[in-house]
Amino acid sequence: MDAERVVAELVDDVEGGILGSAGGRFFGWVVGGSLPAALAADWLTAAWDQNAAMYTCAPAAAIAEEVAGEWLKEILGLPAQASFALVSGCQMAHSTCLAAARHALLAKRGWDVERQGLYGAPPIRILSSDQMHGTFERAVRFLGLGREHIIDLPVDSQGRLRGGALQQALRSDPSSPTIVLLQAGDVNTGTYDEFERLIPIAHEHGAWVHVDGAFGLWAAASPTYRHLVRGVSTADSWATDGHKWLNVPYDCGYAFVVDSESHRASLSHRAPYLTHDSGARDEMDWNPEWSRRARGFPTYAALRQLGRNGVAELVDRCCRHAHSLTTRIGSLPGAELVWEPVINQGLVRFPDSSPEASAEDHDRRTDEVIAAILSTGEAFFGGTTWRGRRAMRISVCSWRTSDDDVDRVVNAVAQLSGSL
Numbered sequence: 511m512d513a514e515r516v517v518a519e520l521v522d523d524v525e526g527g528i529l530g531s532a533g534g535r536f537f538g539w540v541v542g543g544s545l546p547a548a549l550a551a552d553w554l555t556a557a558w559d560q561n562a563a564m565y566t567c568a569p570a571a572a573i574a575e576e577v578a579g580e581w582l583k584e585i586l587g588l589p590a591q592a593s594f595a596l597v598s599g600c601q602m603a604h605s606t607c608l609a610a611a612r613h614a615l616l617a618k619r620g621w622d623v624e625r626q627g628l629y630g631a632p633p634i635r636i637l638s639s640d641q642m643h644g645t646f647e648r649a650v651r652f653l654g655l656g657r658e659h660i661i662d663l664p665v666d667s668q669g670r671l672r673g674g675a676l677q678q679a680l681r682s683d684p685s686s687p688t689i690v691l692l693q694a695g696d697v698n699t700g701t702y703d704e705f706e707r708l709i710p711i712a713h714e715h716g717a718w719v720h721v722d723g724a725f726g727l728w729a730a731a732s733p734t735y736r737h738l739v740r741g742v743s744t745a746d747s748w749a750t751d752g753h754k755w756l757n758v759p760y761d762c763g764y765a766f767v768v769d770s771e772s773h774r775a776s777l778s779h780r781a782p783y784l785t786h787d788s789g790a791r792d793e794m795d796w797n798p799e800w801s802r803r804a805r806g807f808p809t810y811a812a813l814r815q816l817g818r819n820g821v822a823e824l825v826d827r828c829c830r831h832a833h834s835l836t837t838r839i840g841s842l843p844g845a846e847l848v849w850e851p852v853i854n855q856g857l858v859r860f861p862d863s864s865p866e867a868s869a870e871d872h873d874r875r876t877d878e879v880i881a882a883i884l885s886t887g888e889a890f891f892g893g894t895t896w897r898g899r900r901a902m903r904i905s906v907c908s909w910r911t912s913d914d915d916v917d918r919v920v921n922a923v924a925q926l927s928g929s930l
């Protein structure tokens with residue numbers, strides 16, 4: 511077929527099947543838009559079609575990625591000596607960091623996991639809160655660490671891992687190689703663990719501390735919200751996303767590891783037919799993939815478009831919009847505020863107003879209102895079950911969301927909840 515016709519028909523055929531997730535009134539899941547410079551750089555990335563596996567194969571891509579990685583560490587307040595990887599998303603960033611952790615913890619016990627595998631190795635235990643994101647559990651599965659070695663620890667009323675519980679768990683089995691997972695931004699509430707308090711406890715017991723900061727780590731870029739991540743830079747590894755709050759197109763995530771030797775040892779590869787330039791950074795030493803997209807270009811472009819102040823302003827603006835949306839919708843007749851945003855994530859619900867309504871009725875009514883909002887086409891929100899109750903999630907990550915968008919959405923929800 512003629513190429514132009516293929517594309518024209520593709521555009522026709524997807525009609526009705528493209529979600530408006532790149533727009534300013536999309537608040538479902540945790541989904542960012544695409545900054546103009548990042549989107550244009552992403553088109554160029556496709557057109558240039560470089561294989562960003564190593565410097566000799568795609569020199570400009572290797573350099574742009576190296577620059578982007580250094581900028582990311584700076585803007586996120588992470589240690590300058592940390593190694594990094596640009597991967598497909600936060601889940602693969604977890605996998606990358608966990609591979610490094612697995613190497614380091616077992617090497618300390620005389621076990622070469624890359625050579626010997628996990629057969630007969632000392633089991634690695636993973637301590638996490640019961641609010642852990644499912645992508646971490648998948649990374650644990652893929653690396654053969656086994657779901658049953660994840661130990662859920664209780665959280666406080668704010669959803670933060672309890673220091674006492676962590677200490678007790680670490681003491682109960684002091685010789686076991688241990689990974690502690692901490693959260694920078696819970697997916698429902700944006701809650702942060704107390705890094706300053708918990709990381710020293712974990713390190714005292716020789717544990718590796720990994721941080722899931724898929725979107726929440728970006729608070730570090732804002733002077734207004736930086737206090738939430740105080741102490742986070744003392745962890746051992748971090749996973750975050752470019753395609754959420756930085757507004758880089760899919761797919762783009764970032765892994766950072768302080769122990770760069772372990773990072774490299776767990777992933778690096780050499781083959782006789784590959785030529786390595788000893789003076790340059792080869793992506794394949796740090797990434798799980800071989801052939802790969804030149805992911806550094808869009809990240810480089812996003813960071814240059816925004817600059818340090820622009821990233822801070824984007825974070826602050828999204829938080830302000832999330833707060834406004836959540837509190838204004840939450841105070842409408844027929845609505846209820848469930849979680850006032852700490853950062854860019856809020857929760858509301860729509861209880862059933864009849865006097866004998868049960869918990870199930872409130873849940874049903876909440877899901878009905880979410881569906882009714884979606885059917886207007888004015889905005890997109892997702893539902894969640896949080897602490898046993900249905901709620902509507904409000905997540906603001908897009909550079910495009912404006913004050914006008916917020917007003918328009920609040921008005922739309924007000925009209926709707928008045929008429930339902």
Ligand SMILES: *Cc1c(COP(=O)(O)O)cnc(C)c1O
Pocket residue numbers: 540598599600601602643645646695696697722723724725751763
């Ligand atoms: C989105 C998210 C992830 C997973 O990120 P992907 O980029 O989809 O792999 C992990 N943790 C949290 C808290 C998230 O919000």
